[in-house]
Amino acid sequence: MKKRHIKLLQLLNREEEYISGKMLAEILGVSVRTVRNDIRDLNESYLTEAIIESNNRFGYKICGEIRILKNLNEMDPDIRTFFIIKLLKQNNNWLTYQEIADCLWFSPQTISTDIQKIAEMIKEKHYPLTLHTETFRGVMLSGHEWAKRQLMASLAIRSFASMEECKQILFFLFEQELDQNCMEELICSMTCFLQENEAAFNLYTWPALMIHVCIQLISPPVEHYEWLLDKNDPSLMLAETIVNALSMKRVPANKASEIYYLASQIKGLKILPCSKVQQTNIDELEHLTQQTLQMVGERYGYELLQDEQLIIGIYMHLLDTLQVLHHSLPIYNPYLNQIKSDYIQAYQMSIFFAEIMGKKMNIFIPEEEIGYITLHIEAAIERIDTLSIHVGLLQTESSIISTLMRQKIEKNFKQIHIEDIYEWKDTSSIPASISFLLSTQPVLIPGKKVLVVNPILQQKDISKIKQTITPNVIQEHMEPAKFIYLNEKTKQGFLKAMTEEFNLEPFFEGIMDRENLSSTEIGNKIAIPHPLFSAHVPASSIYIGVNARELDWGNSNVKVVFLIILSEKDELRYEYIYREIYQIMKYRDMMDRLMKVKTYEDFIQLL
Known part of the structure; x- marks a missing residue:
């Protein structure tokens, strides 16, 4: 089932009245025709005890109750990869592709493709793991236990359409280790624990925590953890309650570390209020925060250090999230896509902040966390209001x-x-x-x-x-020689061709480094790639690239690219460019026309 299908079911399940196809299309960022096709697919392939009714005048609504969904046992690639990692964890030794294929009823060729995907995930997410592959011996996974759990959980965690669907998936994922009575008891206990602690959980965070707890139950002991949390931290207290309850089913070899591990997951899911962190090893955090904000301000032309509220806000936010970042644990941010499209300038500033801060503290800051930092910086921009x-x-x-x-x-x-x-x-x-x-x-x-x-x-x-x-920055910096229409198959191929066409080869590596930090797509099939740092060039430049087909840009597909090379020698700021792009994105008819642009003349006429 596609993530869009899940979101569609959630929207329909939330309302008792009809919702128009146009409204659903706008929320999901797709066409009305796509919504119509998705609803037909859901009715024919997934829903059993419910049906999505359509009305030409009013739209769509769900009749019945979403309980059991069809085709869940038809493994999607993520679930199949989940089972591969579970096998590698349990064996802790070499397994041939044929042995894995026999266990999962897939071909060795399919398993080989999945193994490659696991290797890419480990590299992308900076997990302290090594995936060993050797001819005739097969594959073996080595590294920290907590990272193996993290990798395994990341493949199973997703938003669900209903609590019943979530339970069905949990039974399916862990049926070999946890029988149905055990799972139902665990579900009941976890729900009570969360309600008693007034946790803010939903159809993403509740299943995510359940998956972590189930993995914890079936896994070998986690390594020793260094304590950074205050003993009265709400996440720690909830984790201790859960681990104590789990001890009745399996006594953990290192109970304190298991409590801390689970507390870190709870923090990453942000289901409990922020709390204080002990000062161990973070005495310089405030100084580093100020130092990094000064660098961000100097690059983007804002006097950020004059905003005490910003300094305190980011410092306290990082203080609460430090242990989660330190162990590369997942962070839940349901607003990320909206943040990236609505606060373009602040998001780019946060990317720069995360790169500098991450190097200073020797941690990797994922884009979900960058999204939260963006909210602090956006608020500061609005307070400073230098662009009014x-x-x-x-x-x-x-x-x-x-x-x-x-x-x-x-x-x-x-x-x-x-x-x-x-x-x-x-x-x-x-x-x-x-x-x-x-x-x-x-x-x-x-x-x-x-x-x-x-x-x-x-x-x-x-x-x-x-x-x-309207400053018309894009039009002022455009000329026919800075527009290109391509027909590439990949993001990297497109950017490579674009930089070669415009003699920007020296910037290609910096552009790809920026892409590796966080995808530069901002929604509506638009991307704004650029080097992470300003360039040593006489003046800033904007280049437009349009691809004949949509390209996989990471989080979503992209067709139109604004490649920005910002010079450190002039006063052109990203904000003016982002403001213009945002104005284009606001109007669907303009977006539809932009997707059909093939020439420089078409593009200029659109502006």
Whole structure:
């Protein structure tokens, strides 16, 4: 079952009334036709005791109860890989591809492909594991037990459409080790523990914790853990309660480490409030946070160290997440895709922060955590508001007209700050910081641009103001020689071809390093690749690449690429570029046209 199918079922299951296909399409980021096809697929292939009814006028709703789903035992690649890792963990020795294939009823060729996938996951997620492969001997997995558990869990954890579906998957994954009575008792106990501790759990976090607990029950002891948590930490107290209950089924060899391991999982899932952390080995964290924020501010043109709320916010956030990052444990962030598309500038700043901070502390900061850091930086940007446009109003009508104009402008343009309302006969008090003036009558003021609008702002006036405040950075930096239409099969192949075409080969490695940190796709089939650091070039450049087919960019597919090379010698900032891209992304008709662009002329006409 696709992740989109799960999300669709969750949306429909949440509402008792009909939901229109258009609304579902907008939430899922797909076409209405795709929604229609998904619903047909769900009805025909998965739902048994429920059906999704369609109504041409009102849309769709679920009739019946989502309980047992068909085709769950048809292993998807992630579940198959889960069982391979479970076999490797249990044997702790060499297994041939044929032996694994015989256990799972798949061909050795399929198992070989899955083994390659496991090797890539280990490298990508920085797990302290080694996947040994030798001709005739087969494959063996070695390394830290907690990392083996983490790898295994990452393949099973996902969002579920209902609690019944989740239980069905749990029975399927662990039926060889835990019988149905044991599993039902465990499910009941875990639900009670979470409710008693007022944990915020849902159809992702509850199954995730259950999967970790089940893996804990069937695994050898975890290695010794260094304690960083305060003894009164809520995550630690909940973990201790769970491990004590599990001890009735299997007495852990290293109980304290098992408690800490589970507490770290609970922290990563963020189902309990933040707490204090002991000061062991983190005395320099505040200093490192300030130092790194200063570097971020200098690169992007913000005085971040003046924002005490930002410093304290990120410091406290990292303090609470430190042990999770230290052991490369998963972090749950259900808002990541929305954060990446809505807060483009702050997300790129957070990527830079994570790269510098990670090197200083010798930890890997995953993109889920970067998403949370983004929220802190976005709030700081809004407080600093250095990109607000200062505008003045000339009072040529009654004061009430000027007041209404002010209210309407500030409502329609969040980036505009009305400095004041000035008398048109006396303009000496107008400050130099004013970008332009709005007037209902033509007025000539030396050195100032005056935009004439209707006293009762009309749509054409709104459009006129919008054109005035839009910097058109992309169009100003574009020329026919900076546009290319390609037909590549992979992300790397596309970026390679693009850099070669524009003589940007020296930047290719830096661009790929940035991609390896976190995918640069921002939703709506758009990506904004760029080197992690500013370039030693005379001026900034923007290059546009469109591919004939959609490319797998990591989290989703991409068709249009804005390749940005930012010079450290000029004042062009990413924010202006992101603002323009975001404006394009807001309008579906513009996005539809953008996906069909094949020439430079088509692209410029779209802008």
